[in-house]
Amino acid sequence: MRKTIIAGNWKMNHQRAAVRDTLTALTEQIKGGVKPEVIVAPAFAYLAEAVSLAKGTNVHIAAQNMHFEENGAYTGEVSPAMLVDVGVSHVILGHSERRRYFNETDETVNLKVKAAVAHDLTPLMCCGETLEQRENGKMKVWIEGQIKAGLAGISAADIKKVVIAYEPIWAIGTGRTASAEQAQKVCLIIRNTLAFLYGAAVAEAVPVLYGGSMNAHNVADLTAARDIDGGLVGGASLKAAEFAEIIAKTIVK
Numbered sequence: 182m183r184k185t186i187i188a189g190n191w192k193m194n195h196q197r198a199a200v201r202d203t204l205t206a207l208t209e210q211i212k213g214g215v216k217p218e219v220i221v222a223p224a225f226a227y228l229a230e231a232v233s234l235a236k237g238t239n240v241h242i243a244a245q246n247m248h249f250e251e252n253g254a255y256t257g258e259v260s261p262a263m264l265v266d267v268g269v270s271h272v273i274l275g276h277s278e279r280r281r282y283f284n285e286t287d288e289t290v291n292l293k294v295k296a297a298v299a300h301d302l303t304p305l306m307c308c309g310e311t312l313e314q315r316e317n318g319k320m321k322v323w324i325e326g327q328i329k330a331g332l333a334g335i336s337a338a339d340i341k342k343v344v345i346a347y348e349p350i351w352a353i354g355t356g357r358t359a360s361a362e363q364a365q366k367v368c369l370i371i372r373n374t375l376a377f378l379y380g381a382a383v384a385e386a387v388p389v390l391y392g393g394s395m396n397a398h399n400v401a402d403l404t405a406a407r408d409i410d411g412g413l414v415g416g417a418s419l420k421a422a423e424f425a426e427i428i429a430k431t432i433v434k
């Protein structure tokens with residue numbers, strides 16, 4: 182049975198007090214009854230504090246990005262070893278906002294996925310198509326390409342340490358969610374691509390999440406779908422009560 186995961190990506194939101202308040206309230210609200218694995222990704226500046234707040238709770242802390250090199254002259258960057266050093270366990274890689282605003286490519290995402298796995302950080306590797314690609318019938322080829330390129334050189338043993346997040350760009354922060362049927366269709370394309378690369382049994386073990394305007398109203402529908410193993414939640418993860426409701430309503434299959 183593969184894991185069900187709900188991850189909150191706080192993006193460039195929440196300063197110290199809000200990080201503290203939201204995490205404290207969240208850990209309190211999900212105490213005891215949590216079924217999916219819960220991950221929260223605050224901004225770099227607050228990772229160490231978040232790790233310390235989450236210690237002994239059901240919440241894992243993720244970074245929203247990292248560099249693939251160990252160290253060196255890369256002003257402004259953070260290495261995998263630094264994340265491990267502060268107690269971070271997961272890292273979001275290749276988010277469409279990183280690809281769009283910071284020139285991330287499938288090649289750099291691939292280097293980061295390899296570096297994450299080498300450091301025992303669990304990568305949440307993102308993929309997703311634009312509305313234009315979807316409307317032009319290019320979604321399938323695009324998604325398959327992102328998965329193959331992002332995972333190039335990742336072994337069958339290491340893919341089991343990877344989480345994939347499908348985030349249609351047209352659904353991110355727009356309030357326009359993909360229907361469960363649309364999201365399931367793409368998550369199945371992703372699983373079939375994993376099966377092509379690693380075999381069906383391995384593909385069955387890899388969690389594939391959906392992200393894009395997920396909220397407490399649509400999470401049950403989305404996570405009831407066979408190949409959707411949870412969510413990568415943006416806006417609706419910023420308030421503890423709303424995020425806790427999403428977690429509570431997630432279907433663990």
Ligand SMILES: O=C[C@H](O)COP(=O)(O)O
Nearest residue numbers: 190353354393394415416
């Ligand atoms: O990483 C999270 C996704 O970009 C989804 O964001 P959203 O839930 O605000 O649409």
